[in-house]
Amino acid sequence: NAGVTQTPKFQVLKTGQSMTLQCAQDMNHNSMYWYRQDPGMGLRLIYYSASEGTTDKGEVPNGYNVSRLNKREFSLRLESAAPSQTSVYFCASSEHGSTEAFFGQGTRLTVV
Amino acid sequence: KNEVEQSPQNLTAQEGEFITINCSYSVGISALHWLQQHPGGGIVSLFMLSSGKKKHGRLIATINIQEKHSSLHITASHPRDSAVYICAVSIGNYQLIWGAGTKLIIKP
Numbered sequence: 283n284a285g286v287t288q289t290p291k292f293q294v295l296k297t298g299q300s301m302t303l304q305c306a307q308d309m310n311h312n313s314m315y316w317y318r319q320d321p322g323m324g325l326r327l328i329y330y331s332a333s334e335g336t337t338d339k340g341e342v343p344n345g346y347n348v349s350r351l352n353k354r355e356f357s358l359r360l361e362s363a364a365p366s367q368t369s370v371y372f373c374a375s376s377e378h379g380s381t382e383a384f385f386g387q388g389t390r391l392t393v394v
Numbered sequence: 395k396n397e398v399e400q401s402p403q404n405l406t407a408q409e410g411e412f413i414t415i416n417c418s419y420s421v422g423i424s425a426l427h428w429l430q431q432h433p434g435g436g437i438v439s440l441f442m443l444s445s446g447k448k449k450h451g452r453l454i455a456t457i458n459i460q461e462k463h464s465s466l467h468i469t470a471s472h473p474r475d476s477a478v479y480i481c482a483v484s485i486g487n488y489q490l491i492w493g494a495g496t497k498l499i500i501k502p
Contacts, residue, residue, distance in 0.1 A: 313488055324398075324480070324492030332488050340489065372437060379488035383427065385437040 284308050288373040288386035295363040295393045303358040303389050305373030313376045314356035315340075315383070316348060318369040325372065331356055332379060363393045397421050400481050400493035408501055413468040415496045417481030420462065424486045428455050428466050431478040431495065440466070440479075471500045 288305045295301055307314065312333045317325040317340075327340030331350040345367060347359045356375075360367060373386040398419045407413055417426070428440045441448050441455040443464075448455050452471075457464040468475055481493040 315488075322494070324494045325482075325490075326492075327489055330488050338488070370435065374437075379484065379486065381425075382439050382442045383429075383490070384439065385429075388435045388437075390435075 286373055286375055286384050286386040288371075288389055290389060291387065293389060293391050295360075295391065297364060297393060299363050300359065300361050301363065302360075303371055303373070303391075304355070305357065305386060306355045307375040307384070308354065309375060309377075309384065310353070311375040311377050311384075312353070313379055314350065315374040315376075316346070316356070316358045317372045317374065318342065318367075319372060319388075320369050328358065328371075363391075365393045367391065368393045396494070397491050398481060398483055398493040400479075400496050402496060403494070404497045404499075406499045406501065407471055409472060411471050411500075413471050413475070413498065413500075415466045415479050415481075415498070417464045417466070417493055418462060419464075419481075419483050419491070421483065421485055421491065423483040425484040426457055426464050427482045427484070427490065428464070429480045429482065431480060433477065437480070468498075473500045473502050476500050 286307045315330045316328040326342045329348040331337045334353045371389045374383045376383045401416045425444045431437045452469045454467040478495040480495045482490040
């Protein structure tokens with residue numbers, strides 16, 4: 283099983299550019315999440331999707347948009363990248379909100 | 395004050411030592427998670443527990459709901475256990491509150 287697959291693994295953007303981070307899970311999970319991880323801080327939730335067709339803001343949603351394309355896929359879009367969005371981004375999924383979470387390998391994004 | 399506090403922040407030990415990492419939380423939870431983040435960055439779920447104790451190989455996780463405290467123990471530690479160990483709590487609304495992590499280094 284692939285588990286949670288996110289792409290790309292690395293990306294460098296110029297300020298103002300846009301990009302979409304892709305995430306797909308093959309475990310038939312209902313819930314999917316996007317986190318960012320910054321040095322010295324715990325993971326912070328950007329957006330989550332409790333189930334197909336729903337999305338909700340997390341702790342740090344500003345500057346991001348998401349799409350739950352179907353049950354498998356949950357994408358994160360940066361419309362106009364800023365240096366403050368330089369971070370490592372993780373996608374995760376779980377069967378429900380309080381069940382074990384499975385993580386993708388992360389995307390290291392640098393905005394210059 | 396953070397809602398999830400881990401201690402210690404950093405821990406260096408010799409191979410073979412018994413390791414304990416602590417997690418305290420201040421909110422009502424539905425479950426507590428222990429995760430491991432490898433030096434390469436990947437995050438793996440180790441345990442999810444809401445009461446008692448769980449064991450997997452050399453790893454043991456305990457939780458005391460009344461005390462709002464959990465511990466992760468590693469017996470017979472090995473250099474390959476070197477990683478960041480993260481405690482997170484589920485508060486029932488699809489969100490996890492994360493600790494800042496404990497960086498563990500096991501020296502041969």
